[in-house]
Amino acid sequence: MTKLAIMGAMEEEIEPLLEYFENVKVTEFADNKYYEVNLNGLDIVIAYSKIGKVFASLTATTMIEKFGCDTLLFSGVAGGINPKLKIGDLIIADKLCQHDLDITAFGHPNGFVPGGKVFVETSKELRDVAFEVAEENNISVLEGTIATGDQFVHSVERKEFIESTFNADALEMEGASVAVICDALNVPFLILRAISDTADMDAGFDFDEFLKSSAKNSADYMIKIVKKL
Ligand SMILES: Nc1ncnc2c(CN3C[C@H](CSc4cnccn4)[C@@H](O)C3)c[nH]c12
Numbered sequence: 001m002t003k004l005a006i007m008g009a010m011e012e013e014i015e016p017l018l019e020y021f022e023n024v025k026v027t028e029f030a031d032n033k034y035y036e037v038n039l040n041g042l043d044i045v046i047a048y049s050k051i052g053k054v055f056a057s058l059t060a061t062t063m064i065e066k067f068g069c070d071t072l073l074f075s076g077v078a079g080g081i082n083p084k085l086k087i088g089d090l091i092i093a094d095k096l097c098q099h100d101l102d103i104t105a106f107g108h109p110n111g112f113v114p115g116g117k118v119f120v121e122t123s124k125e126l127r128d129v130a131f132e133v134a135e136e137n138n139i140s141v142l143e144g145t146i147a148t149g150d151q152f153v154h155s156v157e158r159k160e161f162i163e164s165t166f167n168a169d170a171l172e173m174e175g176a177s178v179a180v181i182c183d184a185l186n187v188p189f190l191i192l193r194a195i196s197d198t199a200d201m202d203a204g205f206d207f208d209e210f211l212k213s214s215a216k217n218s219a220d221y222m223i224k225i226v227k228k229l
Contacts, residue, residue, distance in 0.1 A: 001042075001229060005069035006222065007059060008048040009174045012211055013076040016219035017046055030062060039226060045069055049174060052150050053098070056174035060181040071126070071229070072182050072189040074175060075222040077207075077214045079153055079199030081162065082144060082169035086195065087210050088217055090141040091169060092130050093191040095119040096176040099162045100149035110165050118166075119145070120179035123188035126225075130190060133224045141221070144169030146191060148176030154203035171199055190225070194218040 008014040014035075018024065021037035021044075028034075035046040045067045049059035063069045078091065085091060097111045097119050104110060111118040127143065134141045147168035153159055162168050175191040182189035194214035197206035 001071045003067065003069045004042060004044045004226065004229065005060070005063035005067070005072040006044060006046045006226070007056075007063065007072060007074045007178065008076045008215075009051050009056060010076070010211075010215075011048050013215045013218070014046055014048045016216045017075060017222065020223055029066065030058060032059060032062070034063070034067060042226075042229070044226070052173050053148060053177035057177045057181055060178045061185075064181070064185050064187050070187060072178065072187055073126070073222060073225070074178055074189070074191045075218045076172065076174070076193055077196035077211060077218065078146065078170040078172040078193035079159075079197050079203060080170055080195040081159060081199060082142065085142060085170060087197065087206060088214055089195045090139065090217060090221060091146065091193050091195070092127055092141055092143050093122050093146040093175060093193075094127065094143050095121045096146045096148055096179045096191060097166050097168070098149060098176045099147040099166060099168070099171065100151060116180070120176065120183050122179065122190055126188055126190040129228050130192065130225050133221070133228050137224060139221055142169060146175050146193065147171045148173060152203070153199040154201060156200050159199045170195065192218055192222055192225075
């Protein structure tokens, strides 16, 4: 690895990361800001994409193609589906899918388009590092499937569709698009999230209350992972 990308979707998701660094160089590009830092000789680019799959795809591609990052880590929050996941808990994706990608009218499964695949797997090597860090630091983290879609999920009906269709453990709005970009560009990637809500009728209230603390949970674990790379 020569250059590391660390991405979030919201400013609140990268603020707790930037706090670890001094001497930050800011580059503006394509309506966004990219923060370049160095950790023990490792060049790192940090950015938040803005919400949703399109913005996340633009930022992931920019970090790889313009800034030359050859490994990408995502830190942020997610809605919990698996009942084992309580607010504040951590999940690392083994694979991701797009729950709102739907051409079932033509006989294709949910989440599939020709030339694509329903599930994109994350880097086993990066997951192994992450779980080693978790064990060393007595951090509890679930490995599971994360479903991505361009909607804030706040209904049991939509949550249950995603769970039953994809057997997903958590959901959010950016991970699977980052996965498609990194997979296509052969860049190893890791998607780490902390639960901010449970994607049901209370999701909006819980999200507002727990965004900051859950984003910090994810960021603090992410920094430990980065130091191990
Ligand atoms: N239930 C859920 N459904 C879908 N995604 C999520 C997430 C993960 N992030 C948070 C944020 C919600 S939208 C947003 C918009 N404006 C303000 C705050 N958040 C978006 O970047 C996806 C956490 N809980 C989720």
